[in-house]
Amino acid sequence: MAICLLKNITKSYELGGESVEVLKDINLQIETGDFLAIMGPSGSGKTTLMNIIGCLDVPSAGEYYLAGKEVSHLSDDELSLLRNEHIGFIFQSFYLLPYATVLENVLLPTLYVANGSNREATEGALRLLKLVGLEDRAKFKPNQLSGGQQQRVAIARALVNDAELILADEPTGQLDSKTSGEIMELLAAMNGHGKTVVLITHDRITASYAKRVVHISDGRLKLEENAQDIQDRGAVI
Amino acid sequence: MHRIFKIAGQSFDAVQAFKLRTIFCLLSVALGIAAITVIVAATEGAYKKAFDMVERFGPDALLVISGSEEARAVGQRDKTLTLDDVRALQEALSGAYLIAPMTSIGDVTVSYRNQKYQTRVIGSSSDYSNAWSWPVVEGSDISPEDVKALRNVGLIGTHLALELFGEIEPVGKHILVNSIPVEIVGVLASRGTTPTGSNLDDRLIMPISTVMKKMQNEAKYISAIKLRFVDQSRINGYEEEVKSFLRQRHRVPKGEPDDFRVISPKEIIKFLVALTGSLVVFLGVVGVISLIVAGFVLANLFLLSVKERTKEIGIRRSVGARRRDILMQFLGEAVIITTLGGMAGFVLGFLTAQLLTRVAEFPMHFSWKAFTLGLLLSWLIGIAFGMQPAARAANLKPIEAIRG
Ligand SMILES: Nc1ncnc2c1ncn2[C@@H]1O[C@H](COP(=O)(O)OP(=O)(O)O)[C@@H](O)[C@H]1O
Numbered sequence A: 001m002a003i004c005l006l007k008n009i010t011k012s013y014e015l016g017g018e019s020v021e022v023l024k025d026i027n028l029q030i031e032t033g034d035f036l037a038i039m040g041p042s043g044s045g046k047t048t049l050m051n052i053i054g055c056l057d058v059p060s061a062g063e064y065y066l067a068g069k070e071v072s073h074l075s076d077d078e079l080s081l082l083r084n085e086h087i088g089f090i091f092q093s094f095y096l097l098p099y100a101t102v103l104e105n106v107l108l109p110t111l112y113v114a115n116g117s118n119r120e121a122t123e124g125a126l127r128l129l130k131l132v133g134l135e136d137r138a139k140f141k142p143n144q145l146s147g148g149q150q151q152r153v154a155i156a157r158a159l160v161n162d163a164e165l166i167l168a169d170e171p172t173g174q175l176d177s178k179t180s181g182e183i184m185e186l187l188a189a190m191n192g193h194g195k196t197v198v199l200i201t202h203d204r205i206t207a208s209y210a211k212r213v214v215h216i217s218d219g220r221l222k223l224e225e226n227a228q229d230i231q232d233r234g235a236v237i
Numbered sequence B: 001m002h003r004i005f006k007i008a009g010q011s012f013d014a015v016q017a018f019k020l021r022t023i024f025c026l027l028s029v030a031l032g033i034a035a036i037t038v039i040v041a042a043t044e045g046a047y048k049k050a051f052d053m054v055e056r057f058g059p060d061a062l063l064v065i066s067g068s069e070e071a072r073a074v075g076q077r078d079k080t081l082t083l084d085d086v087r088a089l090q091e092a093l094s095g096a097y098l099i100a101p102m103t104s105i106g107d108v109t110v111s112y113r114n115q116k117y118q119t120r121v122i123g124s125s126s127d128y129s130n131a132w133s134w135p136v137v138e139g140s141d142i143s144p145e146d147v148k149a150l151r152n153v154g155l156i157g158t159h160l161a162l163e164l165f166g167e168i169e170p171v172g173k174h175i176l177v178n179s180i181p182v183e184i185v186g187v188l189a190s191r192g193t194t195p196t197g198s199n200l201d202d203r204l205i206m207p208i209s210t211v212m213k214k215m216q217n218e219a220k221y222i223s224a225i226k227l228r229f230v231d232q233s234r235i236n237g238y239e240e241e242v243k244s245f246l247r248q249r250h251r252v253p254k255g256e257p258d259d260f261r262v263i264s265p266k267e268i269i270k271f272l273v274a275l276t277g278s279l280v281v282f283l284g285v286v287g288v289i290s291l292i293v294a295g296f297v298l299a300n301l302f303l304l305s306v307k308e309r310t311k312e313i314g315i316r317r318s319v320g321a322r323r324r325d326i327l328m329q330f331l332g333e334a335v336i337i338t339t340l341g342g343m344a345g346f347v348l349g350f351l352t353a354q355l356l357t358r359v360a361e362f363p364m365h366f367s368w369k370a371f372t373l374g375l376l377l378s379w380l381i382g383i384a385f386g387m388q389p390a391a392r393a394a395n396l397k398p399i400e401a402i403r404g
């Protein structure tokens, strides 16, 4: 079953009394277990699209089905609950809380679960920190970690509530190529464990980890590319 | 664990993380709460003191003082009460069980060996101690025979005793009062100072006959009369009775003011309340102003904090925080800070009150009332002034917040 189904999604912003269409008639289907890369130049609407997929924002028009449920008319509280239970975000600048420890940062999504044992949450978070190779950094503050390590913390945070959809917006945008590779390996491994991953990037090598690539340009999705093509091209570059 | 506790934990973490903001808010709240604490303590202290004073004065007692402001202003003599008035009152007032005449001389030099001291000498009957509910704790009281025989005996207050005798036991010793030798027969219990600062224990009580004849060369006029009545619930009626009786005896024409003044328990309470009232008004203004200032400091620092932490709010929203979770977190931060401020303010107020009591002899009384009021006010300030910044934080759109 498709975990995400976008039908004729439009998003427009009011700018100086003028309506600007940022997403134009987007149709997209993402299957459970997919690893999709969305590529496009800066300002083409990638982040806007990801925000809608991640229920951080609602479309101006069109229908969006998340796990079979139409969500574009849900209330703010209902969208918050969806994000909490089903979606894990990974951002370009990591977005960790500077005054909280690594462990506290990983635990952040568990704070907004209505009920649940603290001990279990902490055990889960420590297990994830081990998985991303940071079990000995649990008590550190984010500014004591390298960029790659901070992004690993963010990945652990995205997984802590056992979300089935991981949305990564240029997760390697601030990392060197070696570290980028490690982060992408980690995301690919998550996908291997059954998580659906949506990756936004404008880097072909990064996109080559995906199973499938779509291009967006000026708010419109273009024809899908076969992942193998990109990998071949990536290898050429 | 329930979500609300986890969010309260987040509030605590932020309070610790944003130390400078916390300290500023805390201090301003503390000042306001300190002032409020002192007010409550002063008000309670005044009432307690008034109650104590009325107990000592006697809730069933009246004090009639010679002369009046008005009479003195037009040059009439200031002693208008006489020993005959006392006798007549004793015959006429069936409700009074005790009527004691009093006369008083200030700044009398008394000495024991080479220790000299200036004190107040009060002449009264053998009823003085009972009239003022003021027990003789060592030696014995002045007897009716002492008064009849104009004996040179005296009851000494503890302050005077300490000044003259130090560690020496005063009972049985002879002192010189205006070069008259007087034997100390008893010591009065310690009473401390009045709210106006005069020391009640700085006095010597002697038979009124001795004082009038040997020190004042006076046969007739006295300073005051203390009366105590059987039925304290009828004290107002007795007051009227005493007034009209004395006006008649003194032939004060209708429409003219009394040539004496009557002090009742009611009046003592009025006096004390007025005395404390000025402090309460002053501190009330200071307290309310500083609490409002504290509120605005809090609101502004929190607004700044919300701006600085926009990204944090966005991150929390992206992982599933609802509007009300953000609201509760920021309100929680505000209330934690004002509660801490309130507690610090209570301690500060307590110390200030101690100082006021030491320096200005102000009656202060601390109870759970001052503490509870302080705490409730802190919460009120936290919620009232934290609400707007918290609501602003909660109403940020997730995508706008996360962009920072
Ligand atoms: N809140 C907004 N108001 C107005 N314009 C916006 C807003 N958010 C994004 N945009 C515009 O939408 C376009 C797409 O933005 P975005 O989705 O961030 O692009 P990308 O992530 O591909 O770089 C840009 O031109 C941007 O300026």
Ligand SMILES: [Mg+2]
Pocket (backbone or CB within 6 Å): A046, A047, A048
């Ligand atoms: Mg973007």
